[in-house]
Amino acid sequence: MSEHLLAGVVTPIARQSNLGELTYARLKEIIVAGSFPPNEKLTVRSVAAALGVSTTPARDAINRLLSEGALVNEGPKTVVIPSLTLDALDEVTATRLALEGLAAERSVLAAAPADVTALELMQAAINSGLDAADYREVLKVNREFHFLIYRLSGWPRLVAMIESLWLRVGPSLNELYPDFAQNRRGVSNHMAAIDGLRAKDGAKVRFAMEQDIRDGYVRLKAMITSRG
Amino acid sequence: MSEHLLAGVVTPIARQSNLGELTYARLKEIIVAGSFPPNEKLTVRSVAAALGVSTTPARDAINRLLSEGALVNEGPKTVVIPSLTLDALDEVTATRLALEGLAAERSVLAAAPADVTALELMQAAINSGLDAADYREVLKVNREFHFLIYRLSGWPRLVAMIESLWLRVGPSLNELYPDFAQNRRGVSNHMAAIDGLRAKDGAKVRFAMEQDIRDGYVRLKAMITSRG
DNA sequence: TCGATATTTTTGTTGCATCAAATATCAATT
DNA sequence: AATTGATATTTGATGCAACAAAAATATCGA
Structure with a gap:
């Protein structure tokens, strides 16, 4: 049959x-x-x-x-569209750390070599985008990078919840990016995540992604504070 | 005015x-x-x-x-209404631990003596309900107990996310309860949470609520496994 | 010019009709 | 008896009109 x-x-x-x-x-x-x-x-x-x-x-x-x-x-x-207050940023960031950390840690369970390759390609695209100052592209691929890892958790509802969190910071991230691009802190976090994934070291992937979130938090907080 | x-x-x-x-x-x-x-x-x-x-x-x-x-x-x-699979239970439980743990830890920041009193009253109601084998009531007050704590986090969107998680285990919890009531493990977890809240010990409240979630997990898992 | 009030316009909600698609039913054939 | 195929029924999606409520605008008085 x-x-x-x-x-x-x-x-x-x-x-x-x-x-x-x-x-x-x-x-x-x-x-x-x-x-x-x-x-x-x-x-x-x-x-x-x-x-x-x-x-x-x-x-x-x-x-x-x-x-x-x-x-x-x-x-x-x-x-x-709500403007991100400092309190809302704190809430979203704490929640992101909890959920994205969880998804990142679990990602190593299902990670295949092809996934690592895909992430490396994405990171190359991010680097090119930074060189070309094409923030739109950088933002887009950055997003794909994060969610490829999160989807590896194999937990679709968790990924959906994370998506709804990104929806809340997305608009502000966009405002921020020209400044963010100056400083390439994010790159090393991503490299650490790739390393962790290759070594199937869940704790390392989690830490790298958490650090990425924290770095973004510092910048967003500065922006919100400055604009009053 | x-x-x-x-x-x-x-x-x-x-x-x-x-x-x-x-x-x-x-x-x-x-x-x-x-x-x-x-x-x-x-x-x-x-x-x-x-x-x-x-x-x-x-x-x-x-x-x-x-x-x-x-x-x-x-x-x-x-x-x-989806029947809870083992994999879905694992996903919901891990997410609950992350989010409810976060909310529980933060609850001590805003906890007032009146909140502690309210929780004690709720726990008394839970005990009465257990004695009377009124599972419906126990379940209802148990829910109120948890969410009073979570609301103290002061983060409404976080609470909303937790609510959506409860919606996924709710139906199964109900199936489970007659058995759950035999064994009053939950009571000591709740007492520990109240103690932690009174002492403004965020880590203790978190641990108590996490333990409550884990105890429930064990029972739900047994039920799912047995019904195959 | 400013503030309050009246008028007009815009808005979300709700109910419902329509339609294509999916599901259920049942007969016929093997 | 089981499976297929045809038919009938049920279903969600979609658009739209009516209505009450809210927002925007105009009007008027000082």
Whole structure:
């Protein structure tokens, strides 16, 4: 029977094509890319018009982002991208340390040589991006680097939770990056993570990723403090 | 002005009056209470009919639970309450240890004597419930006990994430409880947490809550393994 | 010019009809 | 009896209109 032939060969289901989901993904992209003026008001109808869908999927997407904390209600009918306060940064950072540390530590259990190679390629792309001062690209590949490691944990819900945390710092990270690029602290953290992964040393990977988070924290904190 | 008198006394906004939110809350209750036959199929229209609302709020509620992982898509048009697999239990437990440990440790920063008193009252209620074999009540107060501590962290998004984790173990915890009640291991963990909170010893509170989670894990694992 | 009030516009929510797709049902054939 | 295939039913997604509430704007009085 064909089931036997196909078993383990074909990907299981991978069904996920509804407009609400798509709208959510696009909005998410826009938010993490910092393409939205901070404190700009979002309305169901404006999102619907901008993305060419009706109000229903737009409302779905906004509500979902709202429930994740990536958007907040400022008034009863006013949703905005929240500006990161110092307290919110502290909360997100502590949570990130806990969850990303956990995922990083576990990543060595499933890490294959191909994963290490992929990470090395990504790091090369990050270095090129830094040389070319292409922050957009650096930010994008940096994100891929982190999440490749986190996905190795094999725990998809954990990864989803981490994603929702990145959604909260994403806009601010973007503001920060021209400065961040000056100083290449992140590079050594990433190299340490790769080393740890190659040696299947979970504690080392965890520490490297935690250090990366802490370095980012210091910069974000300085930015928030300075802008008052 | 009355604002000054009320500042810090009254809950901040408490704006939460839309049918979708309400439907979400009710469904959530039903799920954690284990009142739903496991693997029962949920449909938008059946939820709408059961709760006396139209399809829109019902769909909102189901989608939100879906995005939190409290419900899962089994087929393209089939959502069910997921039965906890061993791997899912491992994931939720590791995440709970990380997040609830964090919240517990931080709880001492804001803990007031009144909070300690409230926890002692709750523990008394738990003991009575155990004596009376009123598992429903024990489960409810146990939940309140944990979340009173977690809310003391002062980090609402962290608490929200923890809530979504409880939503995933809730149904199984319910199945478990008659057995759990035999053995009162949980009581000593709670007492240790109260002691730690009184002494403002964050590490002690963290350890006590972690131990409580681990004790529950052992029981849940045994149940899952036995039912195969 | 400024502040309060009235008016207009915009907004989220809700319910519902429609449609394509998925599921369930059942008969027919092997 | 089991499996296939056709048919009927159920389902989620989507768009849209109506409504009440909120926000924006205009108006007016001092």
